Amino acid sequence: MAVFVDRTRELGLLENLWSSDRAVMLVVYGRRRIGKTLLLKKFLEGKRGVYLLAEEVEEKELMREFSERIAEALDLPILKIAPIDTWRKLLKLIAKYARKDRVLVIIDEFQYAVRVNPALLSMIQALWDEELSKTKIMLVLCGSIVSFIEDKVLSEKAPLYGRITSNMRIEELSPLYIPAFTPNWDNVDHIRAYTVFGGIPGYLASIDPEKTLWDNIRDLILRKNSPYFDEAKKLLREEVREVTRYYSILEAVASGATRFSEILNHTGIPRESLYKYIQILVEMNILEKQTPILGKAKPVYRIRDRFLQFWFRYNARYRTALELELEDKVLEHVRQDLDKTLTPSAWEEVTKHIVVELIRNNEIDITPTRIGKWWHRDKEVDLVVVDDINNKLLVGEAKWSKLSLSDARRIAYRLEEIIEEIPYKPKQTLILVSAPEIADHSKLVEEGIITITIDTYRRLSKNKLAIHGKKNK
Numbered sequence: 001m002a003v004f005v006d007r008t009r010e011l012g013l014l015e016n017l018w019s020s021d022r023a024v025m026l027v028v029y030g031r032r033r034i035g036k037t038l039l040l041k042k043f044l045e046g047k048r049g050v051y052l053l054a055e056e057v058e059e060k061e062l063m064r065e066f067s068e069r070i071a072e073a074l075d076l077p078i079l080k081i082a083p084i085d086t087w088r089k090l091l092k093l094i095a096k097y098a099r100k101d102r103v104l105v106i107i108d109e110f111q112y113a114v115r116v117n118p119a120l121l122s123m124i125q126a127l128w129d130e131e132l133s134k135t136k137i138m139l140v141l142c143g144s145i146v147s148f149i150e151d152k153v154l155s156e157k158a159p160l161y162g163r164i165t166s167n168m169r170i171e172e173l174s175p176l177y178i179p180a181f182t183p184n185w186d187n188v189d190h191i192r193a194y195t196v197f198g199g200i201p202g203y204l205a206s207i208d209p210e211k212t213l214w215d216n217i218r219d220l221i222l223r224k225n226s227p228y229f230d231e232a233k234k235l236l237r238e239e240v241r242e243v244t245r246y247y248s249i250l251e252a253v254a255s256g257a258t259r260f261s262e263i264l265n266h267t268g269i270p271r272e273s274l275y276k277y278i279q280i281l282v283e284m285n286i287l288e289k290q291t292p293i294l295g296k297a298k299p300v301y302r303i304r305d306r307f308l309q310f311w312f313r314y315n316a317r318y319r320t321a322l323e324l325e326l327e328d329k330v331l332e333h334v335r336q337d338l339d340k341t342l343t344p345s346a347w348e349e350v351t352k353h354i355v356v357e358l359i360r361n362n363e364i365d366i367t368p369t370r371i372g373k374w375w376h377r378d379k380e381v382d383l384v385v386v387d388d389i390n391n392k393l394l395v396g397e398a399k400w401s402k403l404s405l406s407d408a409r410r411i412a413y414r415l416e417e418i419i420e421e422i423p424y425k426p427k428q429t430l431i432l433v434s435a436p437e438i439a440d441h442s443k444l445v446e447e448g449i450i451t452i453t454i455d456t457y458r459r460l461s462k463n464k465l466a467i468h469g470k471k472n473k
């Protein structure tokens with residue numbers, strides 16, 4: 001069952017650029033398996049254009065391949081007999097072709113082409129200025145994250161600077177879309193699937209919905225030689241050169257080193273380089289630097305990419321057992337451990353998405369101008385929404401457990417007390433309690449407390465929309 005989930009906004013942006021009459025150079029980038037290629041192929045459907053996948057091979061060989069593609073896609077059989085042999089000739093040919101009518105040219109895995117031929121960027125720049133900018137080409141350069149940011153394509157120092165019309169980073173899907181991939185699972189397992197795979201469509205689409213979540217975890221991640229058994233390394237290798245350095249940083253953070261100094265001690269990487277590596281991991285959205293939304297506290301680092309968080313916690317840590325094909329024993333541990341360690345923070349994130357959705361539906365009356373967490377010494381609030389426009393504050397707690405009415409009340413009281421300590425003096429405050437199940441939660445609602453449960457998740461989740469492929473906001 002192949003479903004195409006969401007990406008309405010992205011497709012809208014692409015169509016807008018397409019319908020303009022000017023030459024367009026667009027950069028599309030994002031994490032491996034985030035859905036770049038599928039999105040661009042979807043966009044290409046029914047358009048005059050060609051999809052070209054770069055590889056790390058010699059220019060001549062790549063051009064022979066591209067000639068074939070172009071010959072077919074643009075109906076230029078001559079290219080089969082006399083293939084082009086350089087990038088320059090290829091782009092000149094397309095320029096000629098795009099003089100009158102719009103043509104879409106997608107170059108995927110562009111970083112490989114640049115790796116083989118570093119002069120490619122200035123060549124494209126020269127040709128863009130001379131010719132391509134006067135045509136109706138829509139040129140899409142697509143690739144990994146680090147290849148585009150970091151002094152490269154998108155930087156002011158790079159040759160293409162000033163030529164790129166727009167750039168688009170492809171991000172994770174909202175957790176509200178998880179049910180679209182496994183419609184028959186229990187919603188609680190959807191939250192767990194989000195815990196393990198994040199909102200990354202590549203992983204979500206490879207789940208076998210006929211099997212249980214746990215069997216999928218074993219067969220996709222834990223079993224030796226399974227599809228994602230070595231995923232962390234593959235992912236890093238695609239983006240950076242010093243894979244082992246990055247690997248050891250993530251290993252350190254996964255095992256509890258959350259402060260810069262702790263990571264420093266743990267990895268032994270010199271301070272200056274560590275600083276740079278961490279910066280790149282943050283840019284890649286793999287690592288996250290958290291600070292409280294209000295007030296001051298030292299920042300903590302945590303792995304933001306849920307899949308990598310899972311991978312480092314179980315796959316990397318119990319590698320020996322997994323190499324010995326004892327994946328069932330590790331899986332047993334995962335089953336015991338997941339809901340105590342990783343699922344609670346995933347539920348927090350889901351709660352945040354739900355809150356935003358409820359705000360959008362006018363079910364919660366607040367305009368978030370800042371969203372985050374707050375902590376001070378031993379006090380902590382999972383979700384804080386500040387409305388600087390209307391001077392309101394929402395504080396919420398997310399618990400991954402079944403709550404009795406009195407549990408939930410206690411949490412609400414505690415939040416009310418804690419508000420006093422938050423350095424923000426609102427005119428109005430809202431209290432929110434979130435848990436998969438809250439007994440008699442309508443009583444809390446009567447008392448003016450906002451509640452979120454797994455039923456709220458079910459109501460707001462977007463599986464039906466996705467499966468029928470209907471437009472949604």
Ligand SMILES: Nc1ncnc2c1ncn2[C@@H]1O[C@H](COP(=O)(O)OP(=O)(O)O)[C@@H](O)[C@H]1O
Binds near residue numbers: 005201
């Ligand atoms: N919007 C989507 N809806 C459903 N599945 C998707 C979506 N985007 C990607 N996928 C799945 O994820 C896989 C990997 O996506 P792909 O486009 O190849 O990622 P990338 O090019 O970013 O590495 C696809 O083969 C498809 O199965």
Ligand SMILES: [Mg+2]
Binds near residue numbers: 037
């Ligand atoms: Mg791709």
